[in-house]
Amino acid sequence: MGLLSLAIWTPIAFGIVLLAFGRDEHANVVRWIALIGALFGLAVTIPIYHNFEIGTSALQMVESGLWMARFNIFYRLGVDGLSLWFVVLTAFITVVVIIAGWEVITERVNQYMGAFLILSGLMIGVFCAVDGMLFYVFFEATLIPMYLIIGIWGGPNKIYAAFKFFLYTLLGSLLMLVALIYLYTQSGGSFDLVAWYKLPLSMGAQTLLFFAFFAAFAVKVPMWPVHTWLPDVHVEAPTGGSAVLAAIMLKLGAYGFLRFSMPIAPDAAHEYAYVMIALSLIAVVYVGLVAMVQEDMKKLVAYSSVAHMGFVTLGFFIFNDLGVSGALVQMIAHGFVSGAMFLCIGVLYDRVHSREIASYGGVVNTMPKFAAFAMFFAMANCGLPGTAGFVGEWMVILGAVQYQFVIGAIAASALIFGAAYTLWMVKRVYLGPVTNDDVKTLTDINTREFFMLALLAIAVLAMGIYPKPFTDVMDASVTDLLKHVAISKLPQ
Amino acid sequence: MIEKLNIAALLPELILLVMAMVIAMIDLFDTSVRRHNTYVLTLMTLGLVAVLQAFDASEGATIYSFGNMVVSDPMGNWLKCFSTLSVMVTLVYGRPYAAERDMLRMGGELFTLGLFALVGMYVMISGNNFLVLYLGVELLALASYALVALRRDNATASEAAMKYFVLGALGSGFLLYGMSLLYGATGSLDISTVFKSVTSGHINHQVLVLGLVFVVCGLGFKFGVVPFHMWVPDVYQGAPTVVTLLIGGAHKLAAFAMTMRLLVEGLLPLAIDWQQMLMVLSVASLLIGNLAGIAQTNIKRMIAFSTISQMGFVLIGLYSGVVNGNTAAAANAYSSAMFYVVTYVLTTLAVFGIVMLLAREGFESEEIADFAGLNQRSPLYAGVMALCMFSLAGIPPMVGFAGKLSVLQALVSSGQTGAVALAVYAVMMSLLAAFYYLRVVKVMYFDAPITASTVTAGADVRIVLLINSGLLLVLGLLPGGLMTLCARAIVSTLGT
Numbered sequence: 001m002g003l004l005s006l007a008i009w010t011p012i013a014f015g016i017v018l019l020a021f022g023r024d025e026h027a028n029v030v031r032w033i034a035l036i037g038a039l040f041g042l043a044v045t046i047p048i049y050h051n052f053e054i055g056t057s058a059l060q061m062v063e064s065g066l067w068m069a070r071f072n073i074f075y076r077l078g079v080d081g082l083s084l085w086f087v088v089l090t091a092f093i094t095v096v097v098i099i100a101g102w103e104v105i106t107e108r109v110n111q112y113m114g115a116f117l118i119l120s121g122l123m124i125g126v127f128c129a130v131d132g133m134l135f136y137v138f139f140e141a142t143l144i145p146m147y148l149i150i151g152i153w154g155g156p157n158k159i160y161a162a163f164k165f166f167l168y169t170l171l172g173s174l175l176m177l178v179a180l181i182y183l184y185t186q187s188g189g190s191f192d193l194v195a196w197y198k199l200p201l202s203m204g205a206q207t208l209l210f211f212a213f214f215a216a217f218a219v220k221v222p223m224w225p226v227h228t229w230l231p232d233v234h235v236e237a238p239t240g241g242s243a244v245l246a247a248i249m250l251k252l253g254a255y256g257f258l259r260f261s262m263p264i265a266p267d268a269a270h271e272y273a274y275v276m277i278a279l280s281l282i283a284v285v286y287v288g289l290v291a292m293v294q295e296d297m298k299k300l301v302a303y304s305s306v307a308h309m310g311f312v313t314l315g316f317f318i319f320n321d322l323g324v325s326g327a328l329v330q331m332i333a334h335g336f337v338s339g340a341m342f343l344c345i346g347v348l349y350d351r352v353h354s355r356e357i358a359s360y361g362g363v364v365n366t367m368p369k370f371a372a373f374a375m376f377f378a379m380a381n382c383g384l385p386g387t388a389g390f391v392g393e394w395m396v397i398l399g400a401v402q403y404q405f406v407i408g409a410i411a412a413s414a415l416i417f418g419a420a421y422t423l424w425m426v427k428r429v430y431l432g433p434v435t436n437d438d439v440k441t442l443t444d445i446n447t448r449e450f451f452m453l454a455l456l457a458i459a460v461l462a463m464g465i466y467p468k469p470f471t472d473v474m475d476a477s478v479t480d481l482l483k484h485v486a487i488s489k490l491p492q
Numbered sequence: 493m494i495e496k497l498n499i500a501a502l503l504p505e506l507i508l509l510v511m512a513m514v515i516a517m518i519d520l521f522d523t524s525v526r527r528h529n530t531y532v533l534t535l536m537t538l539g540l541v542a543v544l545q546a547f548d549a550s551e552g553a554t555i556y557s558f559g560n561m562v563v564s565d566p567m568g569n570w571l572k573c574f575s576t577l578s579v580m581v582t583l584v585y586g587r588p589y590a591a592e593r594d595m596l597r598m599g600g601e602l603f604t605l606g607l608f609a610l611v612g613m614y615v616m617i618s619g620n621n622f623l624v625l626y627l628g629v630e631l632l633a634l635a636s637y638a639l640v641a642l643r644r645d646n647a648t649a650s651e652a653a654m655k656y657f658v659l660g661a662l663g664s665g666f667l668l669y670g671m672s673l674l675y676g677a678t679g680s681l682d683i684s685t686v687f688k689s690v691t692s693g694h695i696n697h698q699v700l701v702l703g704l705v706f707v708v709c710g711l712g713f714k715f716g717v718v719p720f721h722m723w724v725p726d727v728y729q730g731a732p733t734v735v736t737l738l739i740g741g742a743h744k745l746a747a748f749a750m751t752m753r754l755l756v757e758g759l760l761p762l763a764i765d766w767q768q769m770l771m772v773l774s775v776a777s778l779l780i781g782n783l784a785g786i787a788q789t790n791i792k793r794m795i796a797f798s799t800i801s802q803m804g805f806v807l808i809g810l811y812s813g814v815v816n817g818n819t820a821a822a823a824n825a826y827s828s829a830m831f832y833v834v835t836y837v838l839t840t841l842a843v844f845g846i847v848m849l850l851a852r853e854g855f856e857s858e859e860i861a862d863f864a865g866l867n868q869r870s871p872l873y874a875g876v877m878a879l880c881m882f883s884l885a886g887i888p889p890m891v892g893f894a895g896k897l898s899v900l901q902a903l904v905s906s907g908q909t910g911a912v913a914l915a916v917y918a919v920m921m922s923l924l925a926a927f928y929y930l931r932v933v934k935v936m937y938f939d940a941p942i943t944a945s946t947v948t949a950g951a952d953v954r955i956v957l958l959i960n961s962g963l964l965l966v967l968g969l970l971p972g973g974l975m976t977l978c979a980r981a982i983v984s985t986l987g988t
Contacts, residue, residue, distance in 0.1 A: 070975045137888040151938040174919035185905040
C-alpha cells in the first residue's frame with residue numbers, strides 16, 4: 001500500500017471503527033481515538049510532502065491497480081504540484097475540526113467523529129485520484145457524510161439545508177457522470193485522465209463537456225449564480241461542518257476545473273473564458289457587496305467565501321502563470337482563513353447561541369485572547385500583507401492586470417469590499433463597549449480552543465510571510481498545465 | 493447438444509417440484525406455531541437447489557432438452573440461482589413477520605406456495621417455447637395471487653389480490669395473444685425456430701410487429717413499467733410485506749429472463765422495433781415512477797414507484813443492444829441490464845428486510861414516518877437502511893451506482909442517436925429519485941424517535957441481513973466479479 005492510499009484509508013479505517021464500536025457511554029475514548037486517527041492521517045502526509053520532488057510536473061507516488069476490469073477503471077492515484085498541498089490541508093483541517101468538536105458534541109459522538117474522519121479520507125481521495133471514475137466515486141461519496149453532519153448536528157433549519165446541499169451538488173455531478181461516460185466511449189474505453197488530456201475533441205463535444213463539468217464544479221465552488229446553497233448550508237451546519245465545507249469541499253470544485261475542464265476541453269475553456277471571468281467578477285464585486293449587508297455572521301463569512309472563490313476561478317481563466325498559481329495559493333490560504341473564521345464564530349456560538357451580529361458588541365472586553373485571534377483572522381480574510389490572504393489575491397490581481405487592465409482593476413476593488421465587510425463586522429462584534437448581559441458573562445477561550453486557533457494562526461502567518469514552499473511545489477505543474485491548455489485539441 | 497429427454501438439465505427443477513409437494517405433505521403434520529419443520533426443510537431445499545444451479549452455471553454448458561422445450565444455459569442457471577437465493581432470503585426475513593400476523597397458524601402455505609412460485613420462475617427462465625414460457629408465467633402468477641390474499645381477513649390484502657389477479661390476467665392475455673400472432677406468422681412455438689424464420693425475412697413484417705406489440709405489453713405488465721404499472725403500488729401496499737418482497741424481488745429476475753428469451757433469443761431481428769417500444773416505456777417509467785414516488789408517505793408504495801423507475805433503467809440496458817442491425821454492443825448492453833436487475837433485487841431484499849423487522853404485532857411500520865429516529869433506536873439497522881437508500885439513489889460507493897454506471901455506459905457507448913440525451917434525462921430523473929430516498933434517511937437520522945422501543949431480531953434474520961447489506965457495499969466497491977459473471981452468462985446465451 002502506497003503512501004497516498006495510506007493517507008486516504010487511515011482516517012476512513014478509524015472512522016469505520018468508531019462507527020462500529022463507539023458508544024456515547026465512553027465518549028472520551030471515542031474523542032481520543034478520533035484525534036489519534038486524524039493525527040495519523042496528518043502524519044502520513046509528512047512523508048508524502050517530504051518525498052515530493054519539486055521541479056517536475058509528472059504525477060508522483062503513482063499507484064495503479066485494476067479496479068473494475070469490465071470498464072477498464074483503475075484504482076489510480078498520484079499527486080502533482082496542483083494537488084499536493086490540498087492533501088496536507090485536508091489532513092490538517094481534520095485535526096483542527098476534531099479538536100473543535102471536542103466538548104461541543106455530546107450526543108452520538110462516535111458518528112460525528114466517524115463522519116469527519118471518513119469525509120477526510122474521501123476528500124483526500126478526490127485530490128489524489130487520476131482516474132476519472134475513481135475521482136467521481138470519491139467526489140460523490142463525500143456528499144453522504146456531509147449530508148448527515150448537517151442534518152444531525154445542524155441548526156433549526158437543518159433539514160432544508162441538508163437537502164439543498166445534497167440535491168444541488170448532485171445535480172451538477174450527475175451531468176459530470178454523463179460527461180465522464182462520454183469521454184470513456186470517445187477515448188476507446190478508458191477512464192485514464194492522462195489519456196483524456198491527449199484526446200482530440202471537436203469544438204461541439206468540447207463545449208458540451210465543458211458545460212457538463214461546469215455544472216458539477218461551478219455548483220461546488222460555488223460560482224455566482226449557483227452559489228445560493230452555500231449561505232443556507234453554512235448557517236445551518238455545525239461549526240465543524242462549516243469549517244470543512246469552506247476550507248476543503250469548495251476546493252474540490254475549483255480543483256476540478258484544473259484537473260478536468262481546462263486540460264480536457266482547452267478550446268472550449270478559451271472560448272468561454274469570458275463567461276467564466278464575468279461570473280467570477282460578479283462573484284467578487286456583487287457578492288462582496290451582498291456580504292456587507294448580512295446580519296448573520298455565518299452568512300457573512302459564507303458570502304465572503306463565494307467572493308474569495310471568485311478570485312480563484314478568475315485566476316484560472318486568465319490563463320497565465322501568476323493567475324493560476326495565485327488562484328491555487330488563494331485556495332489554500334482560504335482553506336486556513338475561512339476555516340478559522342467559522343471556528344471563531346463557533347466559539348462565540350457555543351457560549352451565546354446566536355449568530356446574529358446584533359447579539360454581540362464589545363466582546364474584546366470579556367474575551368481579550370479570543371478577540372486577538374479573531375481580529376488576526378479577520379485581517380487575513382481581507383488580505384492584509386503578511387497574512388496568507390494577501391499572497392494569493394495579490395498574485396491573481398497581478399495576473400489579471402497582465403491579462404487585461406480593466407479586469408485587474410475590477411478584481412482589485414474587491415480588496416476594498418473585503419476590508420469593508422470584514423472590518424465592519426469586527427467593529428460591531430468585538431470592539432466598543434459591552435452591549436448586553438450575554439457578552440458581559442462571556443468567559444475567554446480555554447486551552448483547547450486556544451490551541452486550535454493557534455494552530456491555524458501559525459499556518460496563516462507562515463504562509464503569509466514565506467509562501468515559497470507553496471509556490472515552489474506548484475510552479476512546474478502550473479507551467480505544464482498552461483502549456484497543455486494553450487495547444488488546441490481540435491482534430492486536424 | 494440437443495437430446496430428446498435430458499433429465500439432468502432439469503434436475504434442480506424436478507427436485508424443487510418434488511420437494512414442494514413433499515413439504516406440503518409434511519406441513520400437515522407440523523403443529524408448531526411458527527412451522528419450524530416446514531421452514532427448515534424449505535430452506536434446505538432452496539439451499540440445495542441454489543447450489544445445484546450455481547454448479548450447472550459454472551459448468552457453462554448450454555443444454556436443450558425435452559424436445560427443445562427447455563434450455564439450461566449459464567444465464568438461466570445464474571438467474572435461477574439468484575432467484576432461489578432471493579426467495580430463501582425473503583422467507584428468512586418474512587417468517588417472524590408472517591407468524592406475528594397469524595399467517596402460519598392455519599398452515600405453511602407461505603412456504604409451499606413460495607416454492608411453487610419459484611418453480612414457475614424456473615420455467616419462465618428456462619422455457620425455450622412460447623407455451624412453456626406461458627405455463628411458467630401462469631404458475632408463478634397463480635401462486636402469487638394466492639400469496640397476496642394469504643391474509644384473507646385483511647381487506648386491503650384481498651383488494652390487492654383482486655387487482656393483481658384482474659390486471660395480471662390481462663397482462664397474461666396480452667402475452668398469450670402476442671404469442672399466438674407470432675405463432676400464426678412463423679408457424680412455430682419453438683423460440684429457436686421462430687428466430688430462424690424471422691431472420692429469413694420471408695415473414696410478413698406487419699404481422700410480426702403486431703404480435704410483438706402484444707408481447708411487449710405483456711412483458712411490460714410483468715416488469716410493472718409505465719403504462720402497465722397500475723397494479724404495482726396497490727399490490728405492493730396491500731400484500732403482506734413478505735409477499736411484496738417476493739413480488740418485488742425474485743419476480744423481476746424471472747421477468748428479465750423471459751424478456752431475454754422472447755425478445756433477444758426469439759426476436760432479435762426485430763430489435764429496431766422493440767427497442768423503440770422499450771425506450772418509450774422506460775422514459776415514461778422514469779418520469780412517472782419518480783414523480784409519483786415523491787408524493788408517497790407509505791414506504792411500500794414509495795418502493796413500488798421506485799421499482800417502476802428502476803425497471804426503467806433495466807429497459808435502458810435492453811434498449812442499447814442493437815444499433816443499426818449491428819449486434820456488437822449486445823453482450824455489453826444485456827449484461828449491464830442483468831447486473832442492474834440482480835443488484836436491484838439484492839437491495840430490495842435488504843429494504844423490505846428492515847421494513848419487516850420494524851413491523852410488530854398490530855403495527856405495520858408502513859409509513860415513512862414510522863422510521864423516525866431509527867438511528868437513536870438502532871444505529872445498525874438505520875445504517876443498513878441508509879445504505880439501501882443511497883444504493884437505490886445510485887450514490888457511490890454503493891452497488892446501485894455500479895449498476896447505473898454500467899447501464900449508462902452501455903447506453904452511451906451504443907452510440908445511438910439521442911443516446912447522450914437519454915442518458916442526461918435518466919440521470920436527471922435519478923436526481924428526482926434522490927429526493928425521496930434521502931427523505932427516508934432524513935426521517936431516520938434527523939427526526940426524533942416516536943417510540944423508544946429497541947428493535948430485536950432473531951439470529952437468522954440478523955445474520956442474513958448483515959450479509960445482505962454487507963454485499964451492497966462490497967459489490968459496490970468490487971463489482972468486478974458479478975459483472976464478469978453477468979457478461980459471461982450473456983455471451984454464452986447470445987452465442988447459441
